[in-house]
Amino acid sequence: MLTATAGTARRLGRFRPDSRRGRKERRGRLGGSSIAAVIGKSPWASPYSEWCLQKGLIQPEPSTPEQMRGHYLEPGIRAWFADQHPEFTVRSGGTYVHVERDYQLASPDALCFQDGVLVEGAEFKTDADAYGSGWGRPGTDEVPLYYRVQVVWYMDTFGVPRWRFGLLDGRLSFREYVIEYDAVEAAILRDAAEDFLASVFWDEMPDLDPHPATYATVRKLHPKIDRDATVQLPPVLAAELRAAVLDVGAAETRKRLVLSKVGTFMGNARRAMHGGYDYALRQLSSKGLPYVKPDNHLDQVPPPDLPDDTTEEAA
Template sequence: MSSAAVRLGTWAPGSAEWLSARSSGLGGSEIAAVLGLSPWESRFSLWHKKKGLAAPEPDNDAMRRGRLLEAVIAEWFAAEHPEYRVRRTGTWASRLRPWQVATPDRLLSAVAGRALLEIKTATDTAEWGEPGTDEVPVHYRAQVLWQLDTLGLRRAHVAVLTSGLNFREYVVDWNLAEAEVLRTAGREFLDTVERDERPDIDEHGATFRVVRELHPDIDDVEVEIEPALADRYRRAVAEHKAAEAAKQQATAEVLDALGSGRRAVVAGESIAIRVPGRGDAPPSLRPSPIRSTPQKVSAAA
């Protein structure tokens, strides 16, 4: 590993030093956004953060939960795998591509060689496949492959604790074809940052948040916009209202069909579930997660 990567230091994720080390490069948690795969970050929002035009994501409950449970899950993994020495590691950069940065959760050492351990928590397991396989959500797969490629390692274990306190393990092996997709996409993205080529606005929630951040003030002036944009906005508003009305009607029909039942199913597949209302409110309907087929990074890109 020492020949493939150089250790930059050990800093807490989100600290000023950690952010500085990643400012001109790409970390494992960022490459999924470059590919348009991240649920939390868009290419647009990441680009603006790299340019210093948008603030880093503020700390939230999910982040705090992950930090607090990380040590517990690492200890759980160590207890299941006495063949490994499980230890903390720092932030690394590839010797061949210094802009490729990784901060794995743990480094695993054994007689057979070294590996990585990535630690996750999951409230929704729809995108997770059978334990023991490599069927992890594609954005996590991109992160793990990026870390392996940065450090020059071949295997990563992914340990996840679900909302039901179930401990699961997955194994992801380095793959050259997928690694090359990541390298190419990462380099092209950083080139757009250097050339000041802003990505297009997309439908991602992170993009919407950043656009709002970019213009915090309100000046009492009129701004002429393109007729095509005005038409698209009006059409989207109308379609949203129609979709909300259709959803409300379909929800009412499912509730009516359920009666006092709890779950709506089709051919054994859960479609929706009735959940108690708050206080004196009657039960409401919550859609069941749609189980997706695990993807490879090359296929998703």
């Protein structure tokens, strides 16, 4: 297959990330969205969900309505951006990898050339919030952190000093933001990427975390319900679940983490018990994936007997 280079990146081609070709090319590699997940800065994915995706344990999610909106509006934002920058030849992107670090993947919205030489890149975003949630003053580098991570990764992949954002906000106003390359940030991302991919190779699954994507992944990993199967929760896990349910002021993140732990422990089992009491059931949601439902009567269940060196958290 013929390839072309742009800066320090080699072009793989053009394909949808959720296509068969896209999944194949992305296996063992990390793109801009993936590296944000790896370092825990993505609102859509977690280290745990990204790890399971890399291992082929789950499939990529279909595009959301918001993502499809951005896809359809992208050509208009690109045209606006090109009009603002006659000094550039603005070309649509594709999928690239670093010429030496093959794990470093980038799928930019646009690349900016001068006299045939790549000098910058650009991303085009939409934000339904009239004020652009997470976006600061136009012309600055005040962008949502996960987008900053994405373009620092891209700059490091292509070897360029600058990346721009074209934003269409909820008022249908265009804005531009500029991010300068930071070698320290890039090195941190590369180190995190190499550690993460090593964990994939050695089958070292990340710890569970409170991210919504982690709980969603746990549900995907156990899509069936064995209605005859019951598990006995260990005392510490039973205490965590009971405490999270009874503490009405508990943060949603804490409850979600406990549900991820319980769901992982239950596997495909329908019921979880401890000390002769029901603690949770796995039930089908309207979308067909089981979820963990704590028992309604945990307030009537005595606290589990914990080991001497353990206390029931927030009991």
